[in-house]
Amino acid sequence: MRQNSARRTALLDAAIEVLAREGSRGLTLRAVDAQAGLPIGTCSNYFRNRDELLLQIAGRTHERITPDPDQVTQTMRAKPDRDLVTLLMRQLQGRMEADRAGYLAMLELRLEATRRPGLGRELNKVLSQVLEDNVRFHLDAGLPGDRIDVVVLYLVMHGMILDDLTVPEVLAPYAGADLVGEFTRRLLADDTVRAG
Structure with a gap:
């Protein structure tokens, strides 16, 4: 599946906000979608799971x-x-x-x-x-x-x-x-x- 790099960055930025505000326990793919203002399921189209999201957040920060x-x-x-x-x-x-x-x-x-x-x-x-x-x-x-x-x-x-x-x-x-x-x-x- 082809992915939009601007949307990936927006999702990572949203994940950073969620992680900073809610901590690791509050970081879910659904919470990232909500923070980014995107439909539920968008984050899972870009990141296979929470572990992959965590690894990508490190690079984005x-x-x-x-x-x-x-x-x-x-x-x-x-x-x-x-x-x-x-x-x-x-x-x-x-x-x-x-x-x-x-x-x-x-x-x-x-x-x-x-x-x-x-x-x-x-x-x-x-x-x-x-x-x-x-x-x-x-x-x-x-x-x-x-x-x-x-x-x-x-x-x-x-x-x-x-x-x-x-x-x-x-x-x-x-x-x-x-x-x-x-x-x-x-x-x-x-x-x-x-x-x-």
Whole structure:
């Protein structure tokens, strides 16, 4: 059967909204159809079952938070120093805040992956590649820091975003602080590039 790629994307976006709002238990093919405003049964024409839908959601969430290539090109015109790393981290935070549902859906997928070995294998593969791509981008751009610094940045950013989007009161006392600027300053103590 021939499928409409725009409709597939709309179904995945609807699934992300359902997953973020209702959690994994609320994610059914019928709920996705309703969220997308499509006739019952549409989702099952595009995804054989819920497991296939979960795997496809992982890819779609990644697409949604991937920065616009033109913005990356513009941003990377700056000097490759700690200030640029800080800007990149702020842009990442902005993308996550702008797509709160996508980030929350990915958290739900991570939890579901602990119960579904197939999804776990796929998420491990995808997220490992994302981390490696981030490390390679950082090093190839000549930004300060080494592989471990990039991994620490990844962990700190995800921890901060997790709290910000799920339990914002935790960080509320620090609302006036430039947390992103602080942790890049502390982690990347100087602008020298260390061996990767």
